[in-house]
Amino acid sequence: MIRRLFRQPTPTPVSTPEERAGWAKPVYGKNPARCDAVCYQAVPGETEWYPPVMAGAETFSFACASAETLQDALEVMQKLSPDDYTRYLTKFYTEGLNRFGDGWIYADIVTVLLTMSRVLQPRRYLEIGVRRGRSVCTVASQTPSVDIVLFDMWMKGYAGMENPGPDFVREELKKVGHEGKAEFIDGNSHITVKKYFADNPDAFFDLITVDGDHTDPGAAEDLADVLPHLSVGGAIVFDDVCHPVHPGLAQVWRTQVADDPRFSAWTFADAGYGVGFAIRKH
Template sequence: MWTTAAESRPVESLPEPVGEWTRDHAAATCFFRSSNWYPPVLAGVRTLEEWLFAAGLIEEAAALTERLSPDDYGTYVTAWYREGLARYGSSWRYADIITALLAASRRLVPERYLEIGVRRGRSLCTVASQAPDCALYGFDLWVSNYAGIENPGPEFVRTELDRVGHRGSVQFVNGDSHQTLPAFFAAHPDLTFDLITVDGDHSTLGAAQDICDVMPRLRIGGILVFDDVCHPALPGLRQVWQELVASQPRFSAVTFDEAGYGVGMATRRF
């Protein structure tokens, strides 16, 4: 849930990931031979930046939002994209959760995608538009009027996925992610993911716990996306991203915080 700035203020101690880290690899970003001289991951932060700011990506994001059922926020974001492109053309360097997921899913074509914070399914649809056979796992509380926007539930999201031609399986896990994620992973000890988005609990400790829960299940070479890294009312989210991901040698990360509410994208190195 959204919180006030006071509730999401930075804290001195954040949680740490628990459990063993998967040794599974994302094939799209890893390289193997019979003798491996180097670590297998081919793509780091500079490559992620190229993906994130690739020509035509914002136009694709605008077209995607227009394909989905309209709501006030979606209409606003589409207008934001169009205005930025009209003013600055191809020189406009902008990123958000939609453009980040477009970039990541286009390159990875993930087999399995996990998302915390589904709401109307815009992010799920972004991934599905690039990887129509991907198995999708969505975790949400389905809070009514979440952040001032209608939150119609799983069946609505399924109809949105149909709009982008998704063919793979979809599993929704309903409830508090701090309870449902540990239970889900305990029931699926070998399940790993090419791509994961954390966009649920926006309190500092809540967001940190979600990241710590999913990090060990991200494949080596897989990508983690984290939303709202520069939200002015939620300063703790930047701390969470910086301390748990961007500053860690296990990850190679790019952070966009120049406009909008920002987004972080990182690939797991080992």
């Protein structure tokens, strides 16, 4: 999703400790599904001494921030219909690669999703905050058979730019060869996500992106709703962890995910608006 600083000049206030205490908290159940790509499977009768995850976020952080992944991100974006933001981002990537070459360390939601889609080969993907579909198309470009569930409010003129809606995103998905199922769920995520999981309590996803409500309690609630439905070995991706207009999102990420021992987390906040991802260990 896009936030233009000149359209939102006043930063949102950072939540106080008292306010953070009132955030929604994830409620984890027993026997979560596993994403086999990064899990060790003990043979019958063998003691499973460790949690099943064999590789955490650090293993994949290098690929997320590599020049090679940036080049691949450019190729994905070139397949999609451009807007002002992707035109800017294309120039930003290109200039960074020209100036700093293979030594450039940069990551964002696209490079993280490219990397984790390749690693996890997700069977099911969930996304809160779709807009023009750049993130979901990134995932589908690497795993065409993935089944996807997408939540958005499709607000007109979001961030001062066109927000075309589900039909547009379906056409974008065709451009990257998506062959799996696609379910679009319209409305406020704080209502629709809860309803989805109430109707599908046993649903698990190998890869989840949260990029919707950017208020501190709203983003915390979105994370709380989806985290219990992330497969062990699966990855959660959270955008804008150093966005100057939304400074509280960094604390949301730490509180809900990065400081939780259930997860192995990596956060990039050196440039751009930042991004975090984490692998669920148990």
